[in-house]
Amino acid sequence: MSNQSLEAQVDPNLISGFIAELGGEASASVPLLQAVQSHYGYLPRKAMDLIIEQTEISGSQLYGVATFYAQFRLKPVGRNLIKICHGTACHVTGADRLNTSLKFQLNIHGEEADTAPNGSYTLVDVACVGCCSQAPLIVINEAMIGNTNGAGAQKAVRMHARKNGEELPKAEKQSINK
Amino acid sequence: MNAQSLQIIVGEGTCGIAAGSKEVMELFSEQAPAAQVRSVSCAGMCHMEVIAEVIDKDGKSFMYGKVDKKGVSKILDYHLQDGEFPTDLLISSPEEPEHENKQYLNRQTRIALRNVGQLDPTSIDEYQARDGYKAIEKILKGMSQDQVIAEVKTSGIRGRGGAGFPAAIKWGFAKAQDSETKYMICNGDEGDPGAFMDRSLLEGDPHNVIEGMLIAAYSFGANKGYAYIRAEYPLAVKNFGLAIEAAKAKGLLGEKILGTDFSFELKIKEGAGAFVCGEETALLASVEGDRGMPKLRPPFPAVKGLFGKPTIINNVETLSNLAWIINNGGAAYAAHGTDDSKGTKVFALAGTIKRGGLVEVPMGTTIRQVLDDIGGGSSTGRPIKAVQLGGPSGGVIPAELFDTPIEYAAINATGAIMGSGGMIVMDSKTCMVDLAKFFMNFNHMESCGKCTFCRIGTLRIREMLDKISEGKASMEDLDVLENLSRQVMSSSLCALGGTAPNPVLTTLRYFRSEYEAHITDKRCPAAVCKSLITHRVIQADCTGCTLCEKACPTDAITGEPKVAHSYEIHMDKCINCSMCVEVCKPDCILVE
Numbered sequence: 001m002s003n004q005s006l007e008a009q010v011d012p013n014l015i016s017g018f019i020a021e022l023g024g025e026a027s028a029s030v031p032l033l034q035a036v037q038s039h040y041g042y043l044p045r046k047a048m049d050l051i052i053e054q055t056e057i058s059g060s061q062l063y064g065v066a067t068f069y070a071q072f073r074l075k076p077v078g079r080n081l082i083k084i085c086h087g088t089a090c091h092v093t094g095a096d097r098l099n100t101s102l103k104f105q106l107n108i109h110g111e112e113a114d115t116a117p118n119g120s121y122t123l124v125d126v127a128c129v130g131c132c133s134q135a136p137l138i139v140i141n142e143a144m145i146g147n148t149n150g151a152g153a154q155k156a157v158r159m160h161a162r163k164n165g166e167e168l169p170k171a172e173k174q175s176i177n178k
Numbered sequence: 179m180n181a182q183s184l185q186i187i188v189g190e191g192t193c194g195i196a197a198g199s200k201e202v203m204e205l206f207s208e209q210a211p212a213a214q215v216r217s218v219s220c221a222g223m224c225h226m227e228v229i230a231e232v233i234d235k236d237g238k239s240f241m242y243g244k245v246d247k248k249g250v251s252k253i254l255d256y257h258l259q260d261g262e263f264p265t266d267l268l269i270s271s272p273e274e275p276e277h278e279n280k281q282y283l284n285r286q287t288r289i290a291l292r293n294v295g296q297l298d299p300t301s302i303d304e305y306q307a308r309d310g311y312k313a314i315e316k317i318l319k320g321m322s323q324d325q326v327i328a329e330v331k332t333s334g335i336r337g338r339g340g341a342g343f344p345a346a347i348k349w350g351f352a353k354a355q356d357s358e359t360k361y362m363i364c365n366g367d368e369g370d371p372g373a374f375m376d377r378s379l380l381e382g383d384p385h386n387v388i389e390g391m392l393i394a395a396y397s398f399g400a401n402k403g404y405a406y407i408r409a410e411y412p413l414a415v416k417n418f419g420l421a422i423e424a425a426k427a428k429g430l431l432g433e434k435i436l437g438t439d440f441s442f443e444l445k446i447k448e449g450a451g452a453f454v455c456g457e458e459t460a461l462l463a464s465v466e467g468d469r470g471m472p473k474l475r476p477p478f479p480a481v482k483g484l485f486g487k488p489t490i491i492n493n494v495e496t497l498s499n500l501a502w503i504i505n506n507g508g509a510a511y512a513a514h515g516t517d518d519s520k521g522t523k524v525f526a527l528a529g530t531i532k533r534g535g536l537v538e539v540p541m542g543t544t545i546r547q548v549l550d551d552i553g554g555g556s557s558t559g560r561p562i563k564a565v566q567l568g569g570p571s572g573g574v575i576p577a578e579l580f581d582t583p584i585e586y587a588a589i590n591a592t593g594a595i596m597g598s599g600g601m602i603v604m605d606s607k608t609c610m611v612d613l614a615k616f617f618m619n620f621n622h623m624e625s626c627g628k629c630t631f632c633r634i635g636t637l638r639i640r641e642m643l644d645k646i647s648e649g650k651a652s653m654e655d656l657d658v659l660e661n662l663s664r665q666v667m668s669s670s671l672c673a674l675g676g677t678a679p680n681p682v683l684t685t686l687r688y689f690r691s692e693y694e695a696h697i698t699d700k701r702c703p704a705a706v707c708k709s710l711i712t713h714r715v716i717q718a719d720c721t722g723c724t725l726c727e728k729a730c731p732t733d734a735i736t737g738e739p740k741v742a743h744s745y746e747i748h749m750d751k752c753i754n755c756s757m758c759v760e761v762c763k764p765d766c767i768l769v770e
Contacts, residue, residue, distance in 0.1 A: 031447075061467070068469040071409050089529050092602065101731070127410075128410070130408075131224075133534035135529075175751075176752075
């Protein structure tokens, strides 16, 4: 399954509802984008177009805001989101290894890729979830898994997949030729 | 003993939940259905999570830590069935109030943190039972704006967000402005990746923050306010939202508070993730719906801030001290601390430390006291090499300077900054070049792009650090690095660029030999920098268990399954990710 099929079908009524609730002035740009993202998991182009059409927020401002803040993403997400914390404490306790191990487990290869080929899980790096004493840690959707390591993170994802009927892709070893 | 008389209180902050407090709550409820099981906010004793307090029928309190499934059975066994006493889980009991595990809390002086872990943050009644909203009541019943400002001035409290500007003086500027609308903003955009005191305060004692906002708002006449809270802190947003509703329902927020002419309307703004929004003018731009880019000051926000109106921005921790100061007097607060820095400061202690979590100590306490007396020393058995203070804007302080007292001037003299209070402890396995690279990467990514030196300079610095960590740099590069760092600091508008090279300058100052090892010996002494290390199987110890081969994300490891001494790592295919080291049971993979 390619990323293409993860594109959301945007419901115009939903967007109008957000605008009615949060307002259409410039200061509503961040809350509007947050509302869209919490519904679709990312910011679909169509949703942003609708906001521009129906509010006084200009295209350049909305896109400018959407690309400025770390929280917003313009690419679709898989069915589940895994955040990998990269705060200082997580960094010094081996957060990079969590990326390596989960990318391997979920068969995510290449610099730009962040979603498993079957659309099951998306990996994102976050600056800090403020839970530094349990470093390093990951957050699968809402659930935090702390004091973990590469193998522990794989196990947590395996358990999550089993519990939620997700199929994990077959991990393929990369062939390295230095 | 019957279960009805038992009270079980489980800590349920974000750390507690990460450690499994939800399951522990459920297990207690299942196995002791008659007991009263309830949750409180996180006490900041993160190394002992999950924490549960049991109050027996005689009102005696027992505190247990590291409670898991087995722990629940053990605890209930003791309290309900006269089973064995769960010594291994004990933090404190009526017989042992000074138990070693309790020293972590006993050795602190908690003012800002006085309520966290003591109450249910979603209950306004519990906050009021602990003198909550007494300070604002006292003010509204008979303190003038000037009296409030004077009291807080006496306390000597300086802004706890990092800059350390005296809070009361800032309020004075805003009070002097004549404007119908003034804004009071709580800065809860805790951006330092390694600090979590604001999270704990917002989710663990939200009413205290609201009361602090009311006190500040009253002092300069603000009638509208926002709490700017990071979106990465969902529990803080939730608990703070509930607290606003509860306070409104009791007439403590909104129109005509407690029947007086003072009105204050408060809303939450969720931050969308930008470190630069810790800078006041950038935060304001963000609330106004723009990219969070700082503006030139003056005009200062106290004069011309949000939507052009006078605006005060105070940090969560600053606000959390205010109710206590009004209730107990500014002099009582100033009695803690030193001449330079009054009161207490909260630190988020994490990294390779035995007892990590939230620590509140009087200013003037030395770093060593925090690390040894409260933190219990290194968690790895390897000596502590340095602490990092002040996050990406701060610096490292090496072990030989651990007797430095924690106060603004003394910390600044080391090249680090007090910052918001992140204190990350590092042992010999942390590479200082890698750490500098980590922070420069962070600062580069978080630079808003307005000033050239910050936008491009931070990237150039990171590239030079890359070069050093790959063993491709020369000694001359160190001079260029230092020079460029100083230029970035002097040519940036805001504090992000103005402090961004601090991690580089302090690591260079105290750990220059590590930089030199990378450059001249092409060696990473901490065995961290991937280009300079190798992984090798000590075949004599290999059991042939196949775990390393399974964990390896490449085809670098080969061997005969179940045949001892047979596995080897092919360096031409190894990406030095260390996944094999994690899983190797006989610990026979050598990284050097």
